[in-house]
Amino acid sequence: MALTPRLNLRQAQSLVMTPQLLQSIRLLQLTSVELERFLEEEIERNPLLERDERGAADGETLPEGLQDLAARDWEEAARPSSETISDRLDSSLENLFPDDPGTHESIGPDLSAQWRSAGGNGLAVSSGEEWSLENVAAAPLTLRDHVREQIGLAFDEPFERLLAAELSEGLDDAGYFQGDAAEIAERFGVEEAAVAHVLGICQGFEPAGIFARGLAECLALQLRVRDRLDPAMRALLDHLELLARRDFQALKRICGVDEEDLVDMLAEIRALDPKPGAAFTSGGADAVVPDVIVRPAPDGTWAVELNTDALPRVLVNETYFATVSANASKQEKTFLSECFQSANWIARSLDQRARTILKVASEIVRQQDAFLVHGVRHLRPLKLRTVAEAIGMHESTISRVAANKYMMTPRGLFELRYFFTAAIQSADGGDAHSSEAVRDRIRGLVDAETAAKVLSDDAIVDILHGEGVDIARRTVAKYREAMNIPSSVQRRREKRALAGAVS
Structure with a gap:
């Protein structure tokens, strides 16, 4: 073919x-x-x-x-009248030539008096009051501006001020130093010890905790200002991962303190600011x-x-x-x-x-x-x-x-x-339950726990089954983790520690 x-x-x-x-x-x-x-x-x-x-x-x-x-x-609705166009353009002489002194004599005494009533400096607000410096909003103070003010007071040598200014460029919004001290030392042709010396002075700036290179160092700087950085507290900061897991027994053993002292140390940690530079973050959330x-x-x-x-x-x-x-x-x-x-x-x-x-x-x-x-x-x-x-x-x-x-x-x-x-089937054959409603029920059960009676995931499953919710244990664990609720073991440790602090 x-x-x-x-x-x-x-x-x-x-x-x-x-x-x-x-x-x-x-x-x-x-x-x-x-x-x-x-x-x-x-x-x-x-x-x-x-x-x-x-x-x-x-x-x-x-x-x-x-x-x-x-x-x-x-x-x-879109057909404008001649009056509307005139009002929209507002093409009067006093608006076209507000700064021309010769215009006041040509436009007549009434308009000239009206212009002069706006104030001698020619600036007026909509309320008719004279312009005032107090009505002008100040620019928000940023973290770097706040740090630069302290740099000028903390260093006498121009070169050290230059190094400190370069270090301030490595600050993130939380106030942590994210730069590379070795790279800065190589770029400026100085020893790394000189950069570390300047960084140590900058770590004494306000607010306490800025220029830290990690969470543990940030908390240590704030505790040093409060004169509470003892060996037990240093050991606690070196094992923050145990604190995140709420392993209080291991922390007592490592820090060499009893339960009462550990509760006091945890209370001091909670009073610190993990993001000291966040207060200078400009801009707020839109409603x-x-x-x-x-x-x-x-x-x-x-x-x-x-x-x-x-x-x-x-x-x-x-x-x-x-x-x-x-x-x-x-x-x-x-x-x-x-x-x-x-x-x-x-x-x-x-x-x-x-x-x-x-x-x-x-x-x-x-x-x-x-x-x-x-x-x-x-x-x-x-x-x-x-x-x-x-x-x-x-x-x-x-x-x-x-x-x-x-x-x-x-x-x-x-x-x-x-x-x-999503729908979760009913255990008794009735109407299905909403997953959001089940999450709220799990959150309510956890909030009602006491130190003597902490519910495991299996116990929560049994309670929900009794209320007609057919749910698996892994689903309860998934919902609990999505709501940032720790496991029953971690909750038991935390509630016992809090109960000891109250007593």
Whole structure:
């Protein structure tokens, strides 16, 4: 059979991921902070996209979900009046030429007096008060800045100050020295003993414990300041791994102390700071803004609504698009057309994102009604597929919605993924138990232990079996380790030591 080129016509169906669909999927899985950042970038590059601030300014809410989003008239809402444009631009002479002294004479006595009332230095705050240095926030003091101030006072020789400054560059956020003293000595052409001498002086800086090369040295520096670094304490610091395993019998033998002295030593260790440099770490954690708020309704059900603070809304300025396109060139019209399509798609994607989050959250609330009423012990096992089938969406869509979205409930703030837990079969053939509820039960059993009665994993299994939970011992051990709960042997040692300290 001869091989010849041929043209064939075929029909086939395939799933094509268009750029618009990819963008909708991306918006769906973004957090509220990431969504704000994305919209700021889009508004900056798209002249037809504007932020709708009416909801935040007027304090309007979202009755019954997203009714106002469905009834929104984009064209009417985006049509600015001449007064709005004037207010937005704020193109008065005193704002255009605030620093020109000649302007005050030309704009009239009223405006000139208004400008002078802002203060003689030309700086004013929104409240009308004069600018003050006390209203300016100081830059946070970093660990390296704090160390450099002490370097200037601790060293007289310029070369030693240079070495100390180089050593300070090796500090991590916890205050530990992570550099290589030998490499620094080779680079500066000095003996390693000289670098060690400078490092020893730096280890006396405040806060106590910085420039340490490990946890044991960090604790030793702090104990030296307190004049408590005796031979027994040194032996304890040399065997911190035994302390981590709570092997108090071995520690008493190695340190040569009795149980009472060991309890006092452990109390001193607990009072130390294992990360002395962490207090200078700049920046704080951002507060989590819930995407959905659940409140009790007057009729005994639950009211589920979107949080307007986490729901950005945008407008498409069709008036500006029509005005500019009338006298634009072909290339400019192409650019404006692309911007118009992109803006409309973003607006629709945000609308769809909000509706999808509300649907998923409402179904979760319906499934986990017992949890909202009675607590975590009544959390039901729930799968992504269950919610997907209930609201008619794909399982992957539910997974994207549940990631990094938070729900504020009367029980507290929870990530949506928290409500999706594995099922543990019932021992008596009843309803399955949620793995999170079982974890909470294990944690409660451990918290109720006493020094005379510490539960082993087998004992916890027997108790759970008696409560109708069919669980294996290895599963209990896995849950216990995930919650950072030590073994029964370690818990018994710790409780006996604490009991001895109290007595």
